[in-house]
Amino acid sequence: MLTRCLRGRARRFIVGILRHAALTPFSLLFLLPLVWMISTSFKSDRQVLVFPPVWIPNPIEWSNYPEALTGLVPFLSYTKNTVTICVFTMLGALLSNTVIAYGFSRLHWPGRDILFLAVLGTMMMPYQVTMIPLFLVFNRLGWINTFRPLTVPAFFGNAFFIFLLRQFMMGIPRDLTDAAYIDGASDIQQLVRIIIPLCKPVLATVTLFQFLWSWNDFLGPLIYLNEARKYTIAVGLAMFEGGYGLTRIAQLMAASTVTTLPIIILFFFTQRTFIQGIALTGLKG
Amino acid sequence: MRQYIRDNEVSEREIRVSATMPGHARWKEFKRLGKGLLFISPWLIGFLAFGLYPFLGSAYYSLTSYSVLSASRFVGLRNYQELFFEDKLFWISLYNTLYFTLFSVTLGTVWAIGLASLLNLKNVKGIAVYRTTYYLPSIVPLVAASVVWLWLFNPQYGIINTFLHYMGVPTIGWFTDPLWAKPAFVIMSLWGIGGAILIYLAGLQDVPQELYEAAALDGASGLQRFWHVTIPMVSPVILFNVIISLIGSFQYFTQAYVITSGGPADSTLFYSLYLYNNAFSYYRMGYASALAWILFLMVQVTTLLVLRTSARRVYYGGA
Numbered sequence: 001m002l003t004r005c006l007r008g009r010a011r012r013f014i015v016g017i018l019r020h021a022a023l024t025p026f027s028l029l030f031l032l033p034l035v036w037m038i039s040t041s042f043k044s045d046r047q048v049l050v051f052p053p054v055w056i057p058n059p060i061e062w063s064n065y066p067e068a069l070t071g072l073v074p075f076l077s078y079t080k081n082t083v084t085i086c087v088f089t090m091l092g093a094l095l096s097n098t099v100i101a102y103g104f105s106r107l108h109w110p111g112r113d114i115l116f117l118a119v120l121g122t123m124m125m126p127y128q129v130t131m132i133p134l135f136l137v138f139n140r141l142g143w144i145n146t147f148r149p150l151t152v153p154a155f156f157g158n159a160f161f162i163f164l165l166r167q168f169m170m171g172i173p174r175d176l177t178d179a180a181y182i183d184g185a186s187d188i189q190q191l192v193r194i195i196i197p198l199c200k201p202v203l204a205t206v207t208l209f210q211f212l213w214s215w216n217d218f219l220g221p222l223i224y225l226n227e228a229r230k231y232t233i234a235v236g237l238a239m240f241e242g243g244y245g246l247t248r249i250a251q252l253m254a255a256s257t258v259t260t261l262p263i264i265i266l267f268f269f270t271q272r273t274f275i276q277g278i279a280l281t282g283l284k285g
Numbered sequence: 286m287r288q289y290i291r292d293n294e295v296s297e298r299e300i301r302v303s304a305t306m307p308g309h310a311r312w313k314e315f316k317r318l319g320k321g322l323l324f325i326s327p328w329l330i331g332f333l334a335f336g337l338y339p340f341l342g343s344a345y346y347s348l349t350s351y352s353v354l355s356a357s358r359f360v361g362l363r364n365y366q367e368l369f370f371e372d373k374l375f376w377i378s379l380y381n382t383l384y385f386t387l388f389s390v391t392l393g394t395v396w397a398i399g400l401a402s403l404l405n406l407k408n409v410k411g412i413a414v415y416r417t418t419y420y421l422p423s424i425v426p427l428v429a430a431s432v433v434w435l436w437l438f439n440p441q442y443g444i445i446n447t448f449l450h451y452m453g454v455p456t457i458g459w460f461t462d463p464l465w466a467k468p469a470f471v472i473m474s475l476w477g478i479g480g481a482i483l484i485y486l487a488g489l490q491d492v493p494q495e496l497y498e499a500a501a502l503d504g505a506s507g508l509q510r511f512w513h514v515t516i517p518m519v520s521p522v523i524l525f526n527v528i529i530s531l532i533g534s535f536q537y538f539t540q541a542y543v544i545t546s547g548g549p550a551d552s553t554l555f556y557s558l559y560l561y562n563n564a565f566s567y568y569r570m571g572y573a574s575a576l577a578w579i580l581f582l583m584v585q586v587t588t589l590l591v592l593r594t595s596a597r598r599v600y601y602g603g604a
Contacts, residue, residue, distance in 0.1 A: 012408075019409045026400060027418040030476065034425070036444060037433045049442050096327040103324025109317040119328065122336050124588065126536050128557055129581045132564055132574050133342030134335060139353070156331025187320070216426045218539045223565060234428045238543050241432050249436060256429040263424050271417070274424075278483045 037260070041065070041253040048249045061250065068254040072244055075255055077229060078236035085150050085221075085232060086214040092154030093161055093210040094203060100157045101165035102191050106177065116166070123159045127219065135223060149224045150217070154210065161206045164277075168202045169195060205277035208270055215263065233259050346574035353568055364575035375576070377551050378559035384467055385555065386534040389474040393530060394523065397478050401485035402511070416486070423479030431543040434473045435460065460545050463552035470540060470553065481526050488522035489515065520599040528591055532584055556580060 035055075040048060041064055042057040069075040104116050138149040176198075177190045185193070196203070221232040231239065237259055241252060267274060322329065347364055351357035368375045404416050422430070437443050438459035446456055459469040492515060500510045516523075538557040541547065547554035547562070560580065564573035 016409065019406050023403055023406075023409065023412075023415045026403070027415055030418050030422050030479075032444075033430075033433050033437055033476065034421070036437065037429075040436075052447050053442070053444050096331075100325050100328045103321050107317070107321045107324060109321030110314065111318070112321055115325065115329075118332070122332065124532070124584070125336065125340065126532065126577075126580055126584055128536060128560055129343055129577045130336065130339035132346060132570050132577060133339035135564075136342075136346075136353070136570065137339070153331060153335050155327065156335065157325075157328035162328065187324070212424065216428075218428055218542075219561075222542075234426055237426075237428045237432060241428075241435070241543060252432060253436075256432050259429045260425050263426065264421065267421070267424055275483060278480055278487075 034260070037253050037256055040250055041257045043250050045248075045250060064250045064254040065258070068240075068251040069258065072248060072251060073236055073240045073255075074229070075233065075236060075258065078231050078233040079258075081147070081230060082215060082232040082234075085147050086211050088147070088151035089154035089214045090207050090210045092151065092156075093158060093206055096155050096157045097161040097165055097206060098191065098196060098199070098203070101162050101169055102187070102195060104162065105166045105169035106172075106190070106195065107187070119159050119162050123163075131219075131223070138224065144224060145227050145230055146224075147230075150214070150220050158210075161210075164205065165199065165202055168199055172198055201273070201276065204270070204273045208266075208273055209277055211266075212263065343574040343577050346571050347578050349571040349574075351569075351571040351574075353570060357571065360571070364572050365579075367572070368575055368579070374551065374554065374559060378554045378556045381467065381552065381554055382535060382537065382556040385470060385474075385537060386531060388468070388471045389534050390527060390530050392471065393475060393478055393481065394527060396475050397481040397526070398485050398519075398523070400478075401482050401489055402515075404482070404486050405489045416483075419482050420479035423477045425477070427539040428543055430473070430477060431540045434469075434476075434540075435544045438469050460553075461549055463550045466545060466549065466553045470537075470544075473540065474534075481530065484526060485519065485522060488519040492518040517600045520595075521601060524591070524595050524599050528588055531587055531591065535580060535584055535587075 036053075039055055039057060042060045042062070043054070043064075044057070044059065044061045047054055047057060104112060104119070134149070138144060141148075143149050172195060177185075177194055180190050180194055216234060217232070218234045218238070221235045222238075225231055225235060228236075228239070237255055240255055244252065346357065348359060348361060349357040350360045350363070400419055404412065404419065406412070409415075425433075437445050440446055440456055440458050440461055443459070445459070449457065457465050459465050496514050496518070497510055500514050505513065536557050537555050538561065541553050541555050541558050542561070545553040547558055556576070557580070560573050560576040563569045563576060
């Protein structure tokens with residue numbers, strides 16, 4: 001009896017080890033590029049090109065960071081630009097999509113579901129198809145080299161977010177708003193007092209993904225911002241790579257780390273929201 | 286009638302009122318429509334201004350010669366004619382994109398399902414840590430990821446070639462070699478696939494445990510269970526992911542722009558990169574619009590084809 005029990009436990013132990021042995025190499029594979037990025041960002045220029053590569057920098061070169069942030073390219077002002085764009089788009093996404101989703105879920109009107117299909121249809125539209133006429137319009141409005149082409153569209157809803165919020169609002173029981181309706185609450189009051197507080201988790205997902213999109217967006221800022229002081233960090237980093245990429249590798253990696261780290265920190269604080277958002281909609285971060 | 290009421294969740298009181306006062310009912314219906322449109326008006330305006338107008342606009346521009354600096358000139362199908370019969374780069378970029386799509390989507394699907402299955406193993410302590418590390422690369426900003434991979438793939442100093450060197454593999458040029466540049470992009474795409482892994486993982490966790498138990502009782506081996514239970518049950522998720530990644534790879538741009546700008550010898554001139562170059566480097570807006578419309582049609586046709594050919598293989602009975 002005892003031996004069988006032990007054998008069972010031993011077996012489980014070995015299976016456990018094997019499972020870890022299968023899972024761990026992939027973790028290393030996924031982490032290695034990031035580890036290399038951070039490690040290189042602390043290397044001296046001479047140690048960067050040492051063969052075979054050194055994993056732990058010696059000496060640790062802290063000066064790569066100030067040099068990358070203020071010296072070669074104005075990374076701090078790129079960050080400020082990016083944060084500005086992010087704040088406006090997050091605000092726009094929250095304001096517009098809640099109201100739109102309310103109209104598509106809690107109100108009943110003829111043609112609603114057909115229009116909702118049109119919303120879903122726009123998800124199939126590649127950005128490149130609308131890119132050129134939009135550029136020409138913004139050009140005519142004199143919006144080139146401003147943040148407006150990047151922020152204003154966020155105030156007019158986004159198909160993914162409308163879909164996400166609508167699905168959630170559909171699931172809120174009618175009784176909850178009926179009571180308020182009988183008490184004479186208007187739609188706006190119902191939305192603000194009842195629906196929005198219940199939608200908090202989804203609104204967190206919306207905010208988070210909008211932030212990620214704006215932070216990572218490259219093509220948009222590349223097209224619309226053509227003056228160096230207006231650049232976002234994504235464009236700034238690409239220009240840095242194009243200009244000094246071959247010689248200032250350590251500084252380049254310091255800049256890459258600065259671009260990446262806020263996202264990773266954010267991820268660790270909001271993992272639940274992240275995973276929920278992805279599992280719910282298949283959104284890609 | 287009952288069904289109608291339930292579907293629209295109109296209270297019975299309202300229906301009674303509308304039955305006795307048709308004029309009043311129509312007015313109410315009209316008011317409801319107005320209110321609905323009012324609430325969705327931001328989307329409606331955005332759709333017309335940032336969706337429908339540019340969509341039709343690019344169809345029109347594709348029939349013109351337009352360089353922003355001078356007025357647009359109608360040229361009929363001249364742009365399309367040039368693309369199909371005179372422009373070698375168009376065909377090269379199309380080939381590059383299809384090559385990348387084929388390998389990144391098929392390998393990516395197998396890779397993501399495989400890793401999701403690993404993450405779905407039961408009774409592993411610290412599985413959340415593994416999940417996090419698999420997912421992490423997918424949130425790294427594309428430009429930063431590109432800059433890092435450019436150096437990982439460096440023929441002389443990159444750690445990838447260093448590792449291959451230890452294995453006795455001769456130096457590979459990666460992004461500097463027309464033969465290896467596209468595979469390098471494919472490998473890079475497998476790194477940032479965390480989103481798909483999590484979607485597959487969610488799909489795997491939704492497979493009812495009883496099905497596995499029943500299959501095991503019938504004497505199915507692990508591999509048979511995977512092939513005959515898991516794959517059919519997650520087939521809608523596979524379909525969804527394949528379509529999303531197809532559309533994504535047709536639009537592949539940022540990494541190629543940052544790392545190779547289309548080189549060496551146009552071997553990584555992907556479709557969207559060529560489109561961008563035409564529009565914003567050569568200012569051939571009309572020509573680029575024609576490229577955009579061909580892209581649009583390709584995406585639609587491919588999606589339709591995938592949906593058609595998969596119709597009999599995808600299992601939707603779960604719900």
